[in-house]
Amino acid sequence: MDLLYFAWVREAVGIGQEQRDPPAAVGTVAELIGWLSTQSPGHAEAFADPAKLRAAIDQRFVPLDTPLNGAKEVALFPPVTGG
Amino acid sequence: MIRVSIDPAPIELAMELSALEERGAGGVASFTGVVRGDGGVTALELEHYPGMTEDALCMLAEQAMDRWSLLGVTILHRVGRMEVGERIVFIGTAAAHRREALDACAYLIDRLKTDAPFWKREWRGEDASWVEARQSDADAAAQW
Numbered sequence: 001m002d003l004l005y006f007a008w009v010r011e012a013v014g015i016g017q018e019q020r021d022p023p024a025a026v027g028t029v030a031e032l033i034g035w036l037s038t039q040s041p042g043h044a045e046a047f048a049d050p051a052k053l054r055a056a057i058d059q060r061f062v063p064l065d066t067p068l069n070g071a072k073e074v075a076l077f078p079p080v081t082g083g
Numbered sequence: 084m085i086r087v088s089i090d091p092a093p094i095e096l097a098m099e100l101s102a103l104e105e106r107g108a109g110g111v112a113s114f115t116g117v118v119r120g121d122g123g124v125t126a127l128e129l130e131h132y133p134g135m136t137e138d139a140l141c142m143l144a145e146q147a148m149d150r151w152s153l154l155g156v157t158i159l160h161r162v163g164r165m166e167v168g169e170r171i172v173f174i175g176t177a178a179a180h181r182r183e184a185l186d187a188c189a190y191l192i193d194r195l196k197t198d199a200p201f202w203k204r205e206w207r208g209e210d211a212s213w214v215e216a217r218q219s220d221a222d223a224a225a226q227w
Contacts, residue, residue, distance in 0.1 A: 007130055007202035008213045056200065059135035075132060075200075079216035082129070082160065082201025083116055083172050083192060 001068075003036075005046065006077035009053070012046035029055045030064040032074065047076070054079050084155045085144040089136050091163035094170040099157055106155040108177035112184035114192045120167040123207045127171065129162045132200035136160075139199040147176070147191055151183040158191060160201065190227050197224040 003018050010016045026035045030050055037047035047053070055062055056075040068074070084106060096115065103111045118127045144156040155177035165171060174191045178184040203214040 004132070006132060056135060059138060077200065078202065078213065080197065080200050081203040081214045081216050082199050083196040
């Protein structure tokens with residue numbers, strides 16, 4: 001799946017986009033965050049506290065307990081601050 | 084008619100307001116967000132999620148068109164770096180009467196704050212920090 005990161009999540013991971021194939025046991029966005037946090041020191045920093053993160057699946061905001069169900073694009077980011 | 088744009092270029096107020104007036108409206112309401120220099124802020128930088136941002140703003144505009152009798156909605160958001168005093172965001176609504184235009188305009192800016200994927204970074208000279216989301220913005224959006 002394509003993963004996109006924004007704002008300080010992007011900065012902590014060190015890249016804005018990557019392609020990853022998480023193991024089958026990763027079923028939800030929250031589980032994806034947990035798995036990503038084991039992938040590098042940068043990932044560990046970005047994904048240490050899921051309470052600070054929000055997500056979108058295929059460009060729609062979703063709660064973190066949402067099943068991934070074949071998602072093509074998952075974005076992880078802090079709460080939005082536009083306007 | 085809906086106009087949505089996400090652009091690093093400055094927002095031209097007079098042109099946007101005139102375009103809304105030309106839709107045959109009896110009333111045009113607008114909100115303009117401007118970079119504040121509070122707490123030593125020298126500039127803002129706006130990041131967004133290309134593709135999703137445009138869809139999210141179009142969806143908001145459509146929701147406003149469905150809820151109020153509007154003749155036009157314009158939502159413009161700048162991205163990139165902006166200095167103090169520069170415009171960040173413009174919301175304009177055109178309707179036959181003031182109430183629809185004013186209410187829809189307030190709805191759009193309240194919901195834009197929580198429903199569109201933008202992230203703001205404040206610069207103070209050479210130092211930058213990401214702005215944290217505020218509960219008051221979530222509360223304002225929820226009231227609609």
